[in-house]
Amino acid sequence: MSLISSSALRRTVQPTLAAVLLTSVSAMAVIAQDQPVTGGTLVYLEQQAHTNLYPPAGGFYPNSGILNQITDKLTWQNPETLQNEPWLAASWEINTDATEYTFKLRPGVTFSDGTPLDAAAVAKNFDVFGLGNKELGYPVAEAINNYDHSEVIDPQTVKFVFKAPAPGFLQATSVIGSGIVAPSVLEQPYAELGDATKIIGSGAFVVDSEVLGQSLNLKVREDYAWGPANIEHQGRAYLDAIQYIVTPEDSVRIGALLAGQADVIRQIQAYDEGQVEAQSYSVLSAPTRGVNNNAVFRPDNPLVADIKVRQALTAATNSAEIVQTIFSSHYPQATSVIASTAAGYVDLSDKLVFDLEKAKALLDEAGWVPGADGVREKDGVKLELSVYESLPQPQSRATFQLLSQQWAQVGVKLNVLAGDAGSAAVDRLDPLKTPVVSAMVGRADPDVIKSNFYPSNRDALLQKGGLNPNATFEDAKLNDLLLAIASEPDNAKRLELAGEAQVYILDQAYVIPIFEEPQVFAAAPYVHDVSFDAVARPSFYNTWLSPR
Amino acid sequence: MTRLLVSRIGQAAVVLLLAFTASFLLLQALPGDAILIKYQNPEMGLTPEQIAEIRVLYGADAPIWAQYGNTLWNFLQGSFGYSVQAGVPVNALLATNLPPTLRLASLGLVFAVLIAGVLAFAATLAPFAWLRNLLQSLPALMISVPVFWLGIMLIQIFSFRLRLVPIINPSEFQALILPVATLALPIAAPLAQILIRSLDEVQTQPFVSVARAKGASRPWVLWHHVLRNALLPVLTIAGVLFGELLAGAVVTETVFGINGLGRVTEQAVSYQDTAVLQAIVILAAVGFVLINLVVDLVAPLIDARLKNPVGASA
Numbered sequence: 051m052s053l054i055s056s057s058a059l060r061r062t063v064q065p066t067l068a069a070v071l072l073t074s075v076s077a078m079a080v081i082a083q084d085q086p087v088t089g090g091t092l093v094y095l096e097q098q099a100h101t102n103l104y105p106p107a108g109g110f111y112p113n114s115g116i117l118n119q120i121t122d123k124l125t126w127q128n129p130e131t132l133q134n135e136p137w138l139a140a141s142w143e144i145n146t147d148a149t150e151y152t153f154k155l156r157p158g159v160t161f162s163d164g165t166p167l168d169a170a171a172v173a174k175n176f177d178v179f180g181l182g183n184k185e186l187g188y189p190v191a192e193a194i195n196n197y198d199h200s201e202v203i204d205p206q207t208v209k210f211v212f213k214a215p216a217p218g219f220l221q222a223t224s225v226i227g228s229g230i231v232a233p234s235v236l237e238q239p240y241a242e243l244g245d246a247t248k249i250i251g252s253g254a255f256v257v258d259s260e261v262l263g264q265s266l267n268l269k270v271r272e273d274y275a276w277g278p279a280n281i282e283h284q285g286r287a288y289l290d291a292i293q294y295i296v297t298p299e300d301s302v303r304i305g306a307l308l309a310g311q312a313d314v315i316r317q318i319q320a321y322d323e324g325q326v327e328a329q330s331y332s333v334l335s336a337p338t339r340g341v342n343n344n345a346v347f348r349p350d351n352p353l354v355a356d357i358k359v360r361q362a363l364t365a366a367t368n369s370a371e372i373v374q375t376i377f378s379s380h381y382p383q384a385t386s387v388i389a390s391t392a393a394g395y396v397d398l399s400d401k402l403v404f405d406l407e408k409a410k411a412l413l414d415e416a417g418w419v420p421g422a423d424g425v426r427e428k429d430g431v432k433l434e435l436s437v438y439e440s441l442p443q444p445q446s447r448a449t450f451q452l453l454s455q456q457w458a459q460v461g462v463k464l465n466v467l468a469g470d471a472g473s474a475a476v477d478r479l480d481p482l483k484t485p486v487v488s489a490m491v492g493r494a495d496p497d498v499i500k501s502n503f504y505p506s507n508r509d510a511l512l513q514k515g516g517l518n519p520n521a522t523f524e525d526a527k528l529n530d531l532l533l534a535i536a537s538e539p540d541n542a543k544r545l546e547l548a549g550e551a552q553v554y555i556l557d558q559a560y561v562i563p564i565f566e567e568p569q570v571f572a573a574a575p576y577v578h579d580v581s582f583d584a585v586a587r588p589s590f591y592n593t594w595l596s597p598r
Numbered sequence: 599m600t601r602l603l604v605s606r607i608g609q610a611a612v613v614l615l616l617a618f619t620a621s622f623l624l625l626q627a628l629p630g631d632a633i634l635i636k637y638q639n640p641e642m643g644l645t646p647e648q649i650a651e652i653r654v655l656y657g658a659d660a661p662i663w664a665q666y667g668n669t670l671w672n673f674l675q676g677s678f679g680y681s682v683q684a685g686v687p688v689n690a691l692l693a694t695n696l697p698p699t700l701r702l703a704s705l706g707l708v709f710a711v712l713i714a715g716v717l718a719f720a721a722t723l724a725p726f727a728w729l730r731n732l733l734q735s736l737p738a739l740m741i742s743v744p745v746f747w748l749g750i751m752l753i754q755i756f757s758f759r760l761r762l763v764p765i766i767n768p769s770e771f772q773a774l775i776l777p778v779a780t781l782a783l784p785i786a787a788p789l790a791q792i793l794i795r796s797l798d799e800v801q802t803q804p805f806v807s808v809a810r811a812k813g814a815s816r817p818w819v820l821w822h823h824v825l826r827n828a829l830l831p832v833l834t835i836a837g838v839l840f841g842e843l844l845a846g847a848v849v850t851e852t853v854f855g856i857n858g859l860g861r862v863t864e865q866a867v868s869y870q871d872t873a874v875l876q877a878i879v880i881l882a883a884v885g886f887v888l889i890n891l892v893v894d895l896v897a898p899l900i901d902a903r904l905k906n907p908v909g910a911s912a
Contacts, residue, residue: 093766099865101636102685182648187655189637189644241655244685262686262694263865264857295766297855301750302765305758311766472630472870475638506645517638517646 086283086578086594091291094590095303095315099263099296103249104240106179106191106227109492111442111569112296114226114587115316119268119292120162121229121251124153124172126278127221127584132339132393132494134220136279138167138230138252148215148539149196153223155206159276161232162256169208173200174233176210187240192501193222193493195536215537217544218497225493226587229253252276254287254591266294277591288594307331307572313595314573314580316588319445320378326572335380335568336586337391338492341502342384343443344561345453346489346510348481350523353433360559362412366460367453367562368404376448380570384563387499387552391566394496394548401556402563409460418461426461434463438474440488449564450488479518490567494584496548500532503555511560528554606894610887617883618673618876622666625872632682632871633658656682669876679873683865688877691862696881699858702850703843705774706781711836713782714789721790722797723817734794740787745846749780749853765854777854781846785839792835796828803827829900837893840885 100112105121108114125134125142139153159167180197182190196214203209212219222228232250235243242248246260254277255268269291277284295312297303303315304322308329318326323333345367347354354360373383382390385399418426418433426433439447447466454464464486469477477483489510491502501507505516505524514524531551538544555561569586579592633656637649644652653659657668672679678688721733756776757765763772800806801824809819847860859878866874898904 095766099684101683184651184655187652189648189652241680241682241685242687244681245690261857262691263684263861264855293767295855296857297766299750299853299855302753302853302855305754306766309758309761311757311764470628470870471635471868472628474630475635476630479638519646 086288086592087596088286088288088594089290090288090595091293092289092314092577092590092593092595093293093295093312095297095306095312096294097296097298097300097303097317100244100246100266102240102244103246104188104243105175105229105231106189106193108226108229108587109192111316111587116246116266116268116294117226117229117249117251118253118583118587118589119255119591120249120253120257121231122159122167122253122276123225123228123230124223125220126280127224127494128280129494129582129584132584134224137224138172138276139223140279142220144220146539148217148219148537149212150209151212151216151219152203152207152209155208156276157206159252160273161250161252162271163232163234163250165232165234166205167230167252168205169202170205171233172208172230173202174236175230176200176228178236179228180210183236183240186236186238188236189240191222191227192507193225193227193495193497194219195222195497215539217539217541218495218536221493221495221497224584226583226585255289255292258291264296268292268294281592283592287591289590292590304572307574310574310598312574313577314571314588316569316571317444318570318572320376320381320570323378323380323570323572330575332573332575332577333380334571334573334580334582336571336582336588337389338490338567338569338586339389339392339494339584340492340498341388341392341490342386342563343449343488343490343565343567344384344387344563345437345450346487346561347559348485348487348512348523349525349560350481350512350518350521351485353431353435354485355523356416357559358412358416359418359433362409362416362460363457363462364402364556364559364562365405365412366409366457366462367402367564368456369402369562369564370404371456372449372452373565375452376445377565380568381444382566384565387555387561387563388548389566391494392498393494394499394545394552396549396552398552398556401553406459413460413462420461424458424461425463432463433461434465435485436465436467436483437486437488438467438469438477438484441471443488443490443567444570446488453564479512481512481518481521481523489561492567492585496535496544499548499551499555500536503560504529504532504536525558528558528560606891610884610891613887614880614883617879618670619666621876621879622669625870625875626662626665628870630870631658632869632873635869636682656680669873673876673880678877681866681871681874683869683871683874688873691874692859692877692881695857695859695862698856699847699851699860702774702777702781702856702858703840703847705778706785706843706846707836707839709778709782710785710789710839713786714793714832717786717790718793718797719817719820721794722801722820737787737791737794740783741791743784745780745784745849746853748783749776749850752776752780753853773856777850777856780850780853781843784846785842788835788839788842789832793828793832796831797824800824800827826900830897833893833897833900837889840889841882844882844885 096112098112100116103113105117108117122138124139126137127134138156140156142153144151161167177200178188179191180194182188196212196216198211198213201209235250246257246266254271254274256271258267258269260266270287272286274286306312307315326333347360349355369383373381385397386395388395413426418428421427437450450466457464491498502510505513509516512518512521514521535547538547573580576596576598578594581589581592633653637644637652681688681691721730724730724733753765756762763775809823848864851858851860863878
């Protein structure tokens with residue numbers, strides 16, 4: 051795991067006696083880490099209650115924090131190499147054009163209700179994930195493209211057939227949305243899967259009890275013997291139980307952690323990191339390895355239809371200042387459309403240089419001249435844009451307010467709106483009301499670029515054929531590139547295409563990358579080996595508690 | 599008495615129907631709805647056709663009058679539909695969340711009444727004028743303290759600094775101490791204010807001087823003669839304060855991370871979870887109706903003049 055707790059990092063860079071002492075302390079901790087202790091309950095404070103626990107709905111952080119412990123996946127994506135390694139699938143074969151995937155399952159795996167996790171069960175899961183189920187209300191999983199059908203070859207072998215090449219499917223079997231659940235789960239109405247006790251998986255933990263909206267208890271599965279093949283720890287998890295407690299208030303989560311009432315907390319704000327580290331608690335951050343936290347333009351809005359305006363606003367954006375002022379070292383400044391830890395990343399920081407003079411010149415060229423109040427005008431129209439703060443993203447409001455100040459320096463006004471969820475959802479589909487939106491997607495596969503921009507996926511630019519029925523804007527070249535990424539069977543070529551897409555998107559100035567979004571957690575000093583999957587979802591399989 | 603009851607129940611039914619209709623119309627008038635917020639969210643990556651299918655599934659594609667009729671019919675049968683956001687039936691949501699809120703609110707009210715009573719007596723009987731003034735101005739201070747700030751302060755001081763009560767995994771008794779205090783203090787304030795003023799007013803009446811002249815002590819007169827006369831306005835306010843209790847529960851439950859109707863309401867409002875909101879509006883309306891009925895029934899017991907309404911109005 052490439053995670054370094056920042057307190058450990060500080061210890062090694064201060065060449066003082068205290069540092070030497072502390073280093074020896076952490077050396078002792080390393081010795082202690084060799085012998086994990088079995089037992090204990092981990093108290094985990096979550097900011098929001100989970101919602102529907104249908105695995106493809108696992109993108110929501112509170113859901114994935116639970117699903118990651120109670121379900122297993124066919125493959126395990128090594129967070130260091132981003133390669134897919136065996137888990138529930140012992141081996142697999144992919145045909146040359148990536149339209150057929152055959153998985154050999156690991157024998158002897160059972161769901162927590164005792165039923166076998168066999169080819170039929172896996173086939174049933176992916177049939178629902180890939181095709182949905184209209185009768186019971188199951189939507190299609192975002193990560194699975196071009197799915198056609200499954201074939202059960204023998205009890206341990208399952209084959210998936212695709213309508214068109216699906217090179218992203220192997221990685222899609224490892225994402226949080228592809229946790230395998232017992233077939234009986236998928237026979238219940240979708241609208242009832244918010245009840246965690248109904249989710250039966252094969253994971254290292256099992257749902258024990260739940261108080262809806264307040265707390266959830268998981269207990270260890272004693273007979274668990276099928277962790278990812280290539281990790282050191284096998285057998286049952288070290289913890290006896292995990293207790294999730296929903297604690298919406300930031301200060302209460304942090305206070306409870308520091309007062310010894312909780313062991314791990316999710317979502318700590320950058321401005322709170324200092325007080326956590328000051329007490330030798332650790333701040334754990336993990337990258338989400340996907341599309342960065344970007345400000346996205348809607349070219350259908352006449353104000354930003356002109357590429358020069360978009361380029362000017364890119365030059366007027368000082369993302370370094372945003373990161374330094376609002377965030378911490380755990381939030382790297384963005385240098386491309388996708389994160390530097392993402393698959394297929396290319397460094398495009400030379401396209402993102404902060405240059406006020408260039409910005410002003412571009413706006414002058416585009417015919418926008420400063421008006422009496424300093425805001426630029428053209429044909430009597432003011433260059434005034436709006437953006438909704440995005441509640442799931444860290445300090446979105448502060449980010450856009452600072453951006454608004456930066457753009458004001460070149461005579462562009464940005465209003466930061468904080469509407470109710472309903473208005474925001476409606477306005478988001480109207481480019482005239484939201485010329486700029488905030489968007490990010492976490493997934494460690496080049497498909498993530500398509501997920502964010504393609505009209506039938508998240509449609510960040512609001513293109514024709516997408517979410518906005520009145521859209522006229524369409525960028526055929528971009529869409530071709532995105533489709534090519536999602537269907538190119540050759541991996542090297544695929545990464546190359548991903549690079550081209552990043553260059554193209556920034557050349558068109560469709561987005562302004564701000565920062566690489568991490569998930570930040572804090573843990574007590576006696577909590578060891580909290581691991582994260584490739585997109586920052588915590589796994590407590592390896593976690594153990596040393597005596598306090 | 600029976601006639602009174604029957605007419606009050608009839609009124610209640612009308613009030614409930616109006617509350618249902620008004621909330622239904624208002625929720626429909628809001629931009630967007632729960633399905634849009636949840637499924638049109640780009641995070642779900644659904645196509646417009648898939649979202650349309652989900653609408654059909656939730657019955658949200660029907661014309662508005664049909665939806666109104668369906669919802670009303672289901673409500674009459676005790677079925678409140680599904681929470682789009684939480685993914686569970688609304689009945690299950692209410693069954694888990696109503697009891698803790700009822701317990702919190704009723705304990706909050708009991709303690710609010712106790713605090714108000716003690717404060718009002720102390721403010722009236724305290725030995726020095728400056729002390730009386732100080733005590734009399736306390737309710738004004740308590741009213742101005744925001745509930746969420748009070749809650750966070752109580753947690754920081756009593757749980758995190760002094761470590762007297764844990765917030766995470768408390769025992770059932772411990773779990774109630776700080777939330778009840780948080781809820782009770784702001785509710786006690788208006789009660790105390792009204793009780794203090796009303797005690798003051800009644801004290802100036804001639805029958806008090808008569809009782810004192812007969813040799814009764816001040817506290818005795820206050821308890822036996824003044825209080826009973828001063829209680830009526832307080833009782834009326836207590837009925838109205840039920841709304842305050844619900845509002846206070848939203849904040850208290852969120853700050854303390856305990857489940858309850860307040861938290862559910864807050865979530866349902868932010869995600870426009872219409873089915874949940876509709877059920878909560880009806881529950882709240884039922885609560886108001888019941889409490890005001892109780893207040894009306896209790897008032898004559900406190901003030902005998904109200905037993906015969908015709909005589910009282912003469």
